Every structure is written in C-alpha cells, then in structure tokens.
Amino acid sequence: MTSDLEPGARRQGPAVLRGRSIPQTTTDQRLLDSRGPSDWLHADPWRVLRIQAEFVEGFGLLAELPKAVSVFGSARTKPGSQEYELGVEIGALLHEAGYAVITGGGPGIMEAANRGCDDAGGVSVGLGIELPFEQRLNDHVGIGLEFRYFFVRKTMFVKYSQAFVVLPGxxxxxxxxxxxxxxxxTKKITRFPVVLVGTEFWGGLMEWIRKVMVPSGKISPEDLDLFHLTDDPGEVVQIITDMHARHERLLRQEEAAQAAAAEAGDGT
Structure with a gap:
C-alpha cells in the first residue's frame, strides 16, 4: 500500500494535515495528559464517539479477515539485516501455512513481515498509529488502517489474530x-500461541523470568509454558499450526462429549 503523503504532512485518522494545521500533540496525549486547563473535560462525550467510530471502522474492515498472525518487532531494524530477512521469511511461511499477516504497518520488522507475506501472494495487513513523528504505512500493506488510540489498535491485534510472533524490538x-x-x-484469550524469535536477544529476559519471577512466587512454573522461544522460522510456524490443530481436536472432543451427554439425557 503506497502513501500519497509528502514530507511534512501527517495523517490523523482519516484526515491529512499539513503545515500549521498539524497539532503539536497526538490524540492519545490529549486524552491521557491531565495537565492544562480543565475545559477539555467537557469534550469527553465527543471523544467517546470518536473512540466508538475507531472500533466500528476497525471491526468493519477486518471482520472478514481470514485466520491471521500478528508479527511484532523493532521499527528500527534495517532492510538487509539478518533480523529483517528473518521477518521476511516468517511472513512468507505464515502465508504458506494459510495465515494472513498483521503488523503495526510501519518500517523495520513490520515491513519485513508484510513484505514476506505480500511477495508470497498473501493477505498483508497494517494497523498504524498516529505518532508525533510521521510513520506512514509501508508499501507492502494490502489492507491498512491508521488509529488515533493505542488501546483501540491493540484490541484489533488481539481480536483478529490467532497467534503473536515477537521478534527483537x-x-x-x-x-x-x-x-x-x-x-x-488470565484466560481472556485461548488457543493463542506466543512465539519469541531470537534466543540471543530474548534469552536474558527469559532467564530472569525463570530464575527470579518463578522462585519468588510472582508467577507459577506452568506460566513458562505460555510462550515459546526459537531461532528457526519453520519452527515458528510449526508451533503455531501444531497448537491450533491440538486445540481444534480438543474442541471437537468437547463438542462430541456434550452431544453424547445431551443424547443420553434425552433417553432417560
């Protein structure tokens, strides 16, 4: 998806602003910053409508999206680097496994995953965000949407993804x-693999979680099974497909057991 924005312009939701019309703060800043005069409080009902509109627009655009995986990672990763090429490969492999690819729509790892999916002929999605500095959607986004509010955007990532793949960022x-x-x-979402890519980058964090958080009782030992760590793009996709297949089998078994119980109840 190409951008028609020239240097110095900014996209704010569906609007394009230039020159003196560009505000000094973002919509999120104006919502969350409690400093300054209190007259902004009276505009909250209108903010609620704007937030509602972002949800409606996002739901409407993504409702018919096929099963998808969100890929996260640094916007500062340079094209041609090992991490960038890893993102490209993962994007392509996810498409081959039958998934659309969702990213934040920006440069770096986001662009890499979108590129891999797009070049392979897949559905490549970018969910951008209004920032103080312009960060347009990358050219490999086929379906793009830019949000004012981070929390609306994060809801879209979770609602329309069946897994998260997290590269260094x-x-x-x-x-x-x-x-x-x-x-x-907390079981707010189920059947949701989380795969970290990059043992060298994530290893220290994982070691700290294992050696500090678990022994201190802040998390349970079984919480270590909530995520997976690998360097292999093929294993990334295999982890996701295996987990989804396992959950589908369990779901079918539960449905069969419920049907059998209902049938037995009708026969009594």
Whole structure:
C-alpha cells in the first residue's frame, strides 16, 4: 500500500494535515495528559464517539479477515539485516501455512513481515498509529488502517489474530508481548500461541523470568509454558499450526462429549 503523503504532512485518522494545521500533540496525549486547563473535560462525550467510530471502522474492515498472525518487532531494524530477512521469511511461511499477516504497518520488522507475506501472494495487513513523528504505512500493506488510540489498535491485534510472533524490538514490542501473555495467563484469550524469535536477544529476559519471577512466587512454573522461544522460522510456524490443530481436536472432543451427554439425557 503506497502513501500519497509528502514530507511534512501527517495523517490523523482519516484526515491529512499539513503545515500549521498539524497539532503539536497526538490524540492519545490529549486524552491521557491531565495537565492544562480543565475545559477539555467537557469534550469527553465527543471523544467517546470518536473512540466508538475507531472500533466500528476497525471491526468493519477486518471482520472478514481470514485466520491471521500478528508479527511484532523493532521499527528500527534495517532492510538487509539478518533480523529483517528473518521477518521476511516468517511472513512468507505464515502465508504458506494459510495465515494472513498483521503488523503495526510501519518500517523495520513490520515491513519485513508484510513484505514476506505480500511477495508470497498473501493477505498483508497494517494497523498504524498516529505518532508525533510521521510513520506512514509501508508499501507492502494490502489492507491498512491508521488509529488515533493505542488501546483501540491493540484490541484489533488481539481480536483478529490467532497467534503473536515477537521478534527483537523495543518498548512497544515488549508492551504487546506482555499484554498477550497476560491475556493468555488470565484466560481472556485461548488457543493463542506466543512465539519469541531470537534466543540471543530474548534469552536474558527469559532467564530472569525463570530464575527470579518463578522462585519468588510472582508467577507459577506452568506460566513458562505460555510462550515459546526459537531461532528457526519453520519452527515458528510449526508451533503455531501444531497448537491450533491440538486445540481444534480438543474442541471437537468437547463438542462430541456434550452431544453424547445431551443424547443420553434425552433417553432417560
């Protein structure tokens, strides 16, 4: 998906702003920042409608999306680097396994995964976000949507993905990673593999979780099974497909048991 924005322009939701019309703050900042005059409080009902509109637009665009996997990682990863090429390969393999690929729509790892999927002929999705600096959707996004609010965007990632693949990244990547793990741990979402790619990058964090969080009782030992760590793109996809197949079998078994119980009840 190409962008028609020239340098110095900014997209704000569906609008394009240029020159003096570009605000000094983002929509999220104006919502969350409690400093300054309080007259903005009276605009909250209108903000609710804008938030509602973002949800409706996102649901409407993505409702018919096939099964999909979200890929996260650093926007600063350079094309041609080992991590970038890894993202390209993972994007292509996910398409071959029957998944659409969803990213944040930006550069770096996001672009790499979109490129791999797009070049392979798959459904490549980018969910962008309004930022103080312009970060347009990359050219390999086939279905793109830009959000004002981070929490609306994060809902779309979770609602329309069946797995998360997390490559090396910064704070935003960590935010998505731990939100996904928390949702799985609390059973807000099920049948949801979380795969970390890059043993050297993630190894220290995983070791700290294993040696500090578990012994101190902050998480349970079985919580270590909520995510997987690998360097192999093929294994990334295999973990996802195996887990989904296993859950499908369990679901069919549960449905068969319920049907049998209902039939037995009718015969009494």
């Amino acid at each position: 910064g704070f935003g990547t960590l935010d998505e990673l731990f939100e996904a793990i928390t949702l799985v741990q």
